[in-house]
Amino acid sequence: xxxxxxxxxxxxxxxxxxxxxxxxxxxxxxxxxxxxxxxxxxxxxxxxxxxxxxxxxxxxxxxxxxxxxxxxxxxxxxxxxxxxxxxxxxxxxxxxxxxxxxxxxxxxxxxxxxxxxxxxxxxxxxxxxxxxxxxxxxxxxxxxx
Numbered sequence: 225x226x227x228x229x230x231x232x233x234x235x236x237x238x239x240x241x242x243x244x245x246x247x248x249x250x251x252x253x254x255x256x257x258x259x260x261x262x263x264x265x266x267x268x269x270x271x272x273x274x275x276x277x278x279x280x281x282x283x284x285x286x287x288x289x290x291x292x293x294x295x296x297x298x299x300x301x302x303x304x305x306x307x308x309x310x311x312x313x314x315x316x317x318x319x320x321x322x323x324x325x326x327x328x329x330x331x332x333x334x335x336x337x338x339x340x341x342x343x344x345x346x347x348x349x350x351x352x353x354x355x356x357x358x359x360x361x362x363x364x365x366x367x368x369x
Contacts (some may be wrong), residue, residue: 225269225270225271225272225276225303225304225307225356226269226271227269227270227307227308227326228263228265228267228268228270229266229267229310230254230259230266230267230268230278230324231266232259233260233344234255234259234266234268235252235253235256235259236253237268237275237282238252238254238258238266238268238278239251239252239254239255239277241268241277241278241293241294241296242255242278242294242295244297245277245294245295245296245297246294247356247357248263248354248355248356250292255290258280258291263282263284264280264281264282264291265280265281265282265283265319266278266279266280266281266298267279267281267311267312269295269304269306269307269308271299271304272277274295275296275303276295276299276304276344277293277294277295277296277299277304277305277308278292278293278294278308278312279292279308279309279312280293280333281304281318281362283305283319283321286320286321286322286323287321287322287324287325288316288321288323288324288325289313289324289325289326290309290325290326293305293308293309293326293335296346300334301334304306305329305335305338306338306341309338309342310342311351313342313368314335315345316368317368320347322367322368323365323366323367323368324344324365325363325364325365326339326344326364327350327361327362327363327364328351328361328364329354329359329360329362330349330359330360330361330362330363331346331359334363339365339366342366343366344362344364344365345364345365345366345368346362346363347363347365348362349359349361349362350363
């Protein structure tokens with residue numbers, strides 16, 4: 225398993241993976257917009273040279289936000305999500321990030337279990353946050369010492 229940074233040149237690949245991971249996926253131009261801004265970084269996890277998942281993050285001061293994380297459906301429950309998040313945690317701590325935030329669909333029990341396993345705590349609800357289908361978002365936070 226390898227985890228590598230990807231920039232704007234990877235927008236097409238990210239859009240393709242995103243389409244397989246989410247019903248409300250982003251188009252290539254959306255990925256390009258995010259990846260052209262300095263506060264956003266993206267990582268791809270691969271195995272046997274094939275992409276398995278991605279993580280898009282944003283940082284500002286001592287805070288980080290997980291904007292989007294996806295693992296291809298056929299690759300779920302194989303620790304790709306855990307691995308990419310743990311790698312990001314190490315990088316963030318080295319960079320002085322002390323507070324992490326994310327939101328997730330209320331119905332996404334596997335992702336919520338993963339976040340809780342990794343030390344995130346539920347801190348709120350954003351009503352009707354998601355579209356396609358409409359659903360509440362659960363907000364999580366994790367704090368480093």
